[in-house]
Amino acid sequence: MPTRRDASRPVTTHDVARRAGVSQATVSLVLGGNPRARVSAQTRERVVRAARELGYRPNILARGLVQRKSYAIGVMVPDLSNPFFLDVVTGVQRVAAEAGYAVLPGDVREVPPQRHLDALRARQVDGLILDGLGALALQEGALDDLKVVLVDEPSERWPGIASDALGAGRLAAEHLVGLGHVRLAFAGPASDVYGLRMRERGFFQVLRDAGIALPSERLRRVPPTVRGGMAAMKSLLALPPAERPTACFCAVDLLAAGALKACLTAGVAVPGEMSIVGCDDVELARVLTPELTTVRVPARELGARAARLLLRQLEDGAAAPRPGKPIPVKLVVRGTTGPARE
């Protein structure tokens, strides 16, 4: 039955020490989990019992002060309302929680990057995971004293992990080309985020090798949102029939969702008259009707690995920023793609 010395104040190591009849230092040694600490079994037992009886809970902040660690990490993504990034953060969260670290997520749309960075600093975060921010944050020399791990963004300076974004673009293209499509379109954001650039490059690689041209009339630069996808598709559908694409690769699932919607709204049959391929495989892909053909990028896995990479750096000291192999992606054929019709 837990009993408090004073109900209004949390139990401290001093309280435990008093009750166990030892010094505060001994309590710290026992509860600090340091196995090489020399403490007799009997004393250890007494301390552990006293701690349990008092309901002692260590104050991580106080520990952090002396250890110069906060056991917290920050994560910054461009848009948490994009389920892909939410999944990345979730993956980070899971691994971090397991290791006793807290996660401070930041959505660039909500809080300006610099401000969020300041807040993270003030909280003495031990490390930082950046995803999808491109050169935005990288330009700032302000990350100097921080351990950083990048997701889908190669760098000389910081380690990172990446998905096979090039392969993702290739898979999408091969799928569409294999279905006999020739008049293809591409929709993607104009940002300089590396992963997105690679998806694009992979897509065009395959087209080039297949001898298929994609004139700029069928290239759409739009924000990576549902609304952006709608706009892109709407304008593609406005092309003269002879130039109108029969298939479109959207570099982000949200875009594909918007594109699909534009088609259905306009009475264009999917996949009858228009095939659509997305990329990410967010949950939304299976909610749409027809279900979205897309390339699965394991977002949680990306987050989890990034977190592990960061934590290893934090615990073992310096870790080798060796690039590592990209995480494989996988084409998931569902209902928005079909053979090209004459």
Next chain:
Amino acid sequence: MPTRRDASRPVTTHDVARRAGVSQATVSLVLGGNPRARVSAQTRERVVRAARELGYRPNILARGLVQRKSYAIGVMVPDLSNPFFLDVVTGVQRVAAEAGYAVLPGDVREVPPQRHLDALRARQVDGLILDGLGALALQEGALDDLKVVLVDEPSERWPGIASDALGAGRLAAEHLVGLGHVRLAFAGPASDVYGLRMRERGFFQVLRDAGIALPSERLRRVPPTVRGGMAAMKSLLALPPAERPTACFCAVDLLAAGALKACLTAGVAVPGEMSIVGCDDVELARVLTPELTTVRVPARELGARAARLLLRQLEDGAAAPRPGKPIPVKLVVRGTTGPARE
């Protein structure tokens, strides 16, 4: 040009004091923002300049240790992948960030509530916001020493803010009844979350007043997910034609999305043969085709108000847990509802 005394260690108040030729206490007085501190303008100036020159950044954790505050709050929701809850958290985040507080979000699916609570405690969070957890967390006497604010869950013990859930259910029902629907169905989770219960109650209130019966064959208890909505609608469509509903109210948008999908998959016209009303108005509602008729519940606003309520409690000491009026909701008629056909 910022210069560090020692590149490897953060700048402290001691460093600033040394450079300004004053004591650490004076630095703290000046930078602590305490306006009633008696410091000469000249000294103040010197300190401020030294701080700027050294690039001083206060260590919130150290401050928290002495002030017994962490300037952090926790938020717990049942499922962050439900955009509604994500929006609530976003609302919290925005207000908290503004006030210099960090937010530690927790998804009950990812991290067991008790574990997350322990983690929040260990980090000395100043307060906690709970949404959609029903009696789950409330049963635990473990929240004793915490300032808590509840969302959509009335309580004698803690203050909270709520949306007009009863009204939401009523609006949905009135809309469907107004369209002439008589054979109605309801789909909702079996959880004892108060807000959901109220949506349900409001819906049935209107039906009763209109003299419309809803037999249990048309009542579906399913998990509040897209999958749950699909299952519910699939089984409703399997009813004999004479009993099959012509409209369905789904207490959560995700359910409605699933229900819509089940209809489209089964070739049932929406809203021709089946009208569907959701509740929440998450972003997804406008992505679907046809767009979802739903009741808008201002999730961000809920989160923002909850955060303000909590922060006021934290800053001004004890605040009155007066209930306050529920936040109004609004019917948004879109494409999934239409008049009942003979």
Next chain:
DNA sequence: GCTCGCTGCCAATACGTATTAGCTAATACG
């Protein structure tokens, strides 16, 4: 000249924990 009151600053302490140097007692060794 003395007290009084005020201004402006600082020394000291506390917050809760980790860590190290060192002390005591017991044991091992010659």
Next chain:
DNA sequence: CGTATTAGCTAATACGTATTGGCAGCGAGC
């Protein structure tokens, strides 16, 4: 029996900040 070694513990200090009591110095008032 004397000394070196070790096990087991504690006192002291540090982490970076906030806060308080009090000390100089100074001008005003008598």
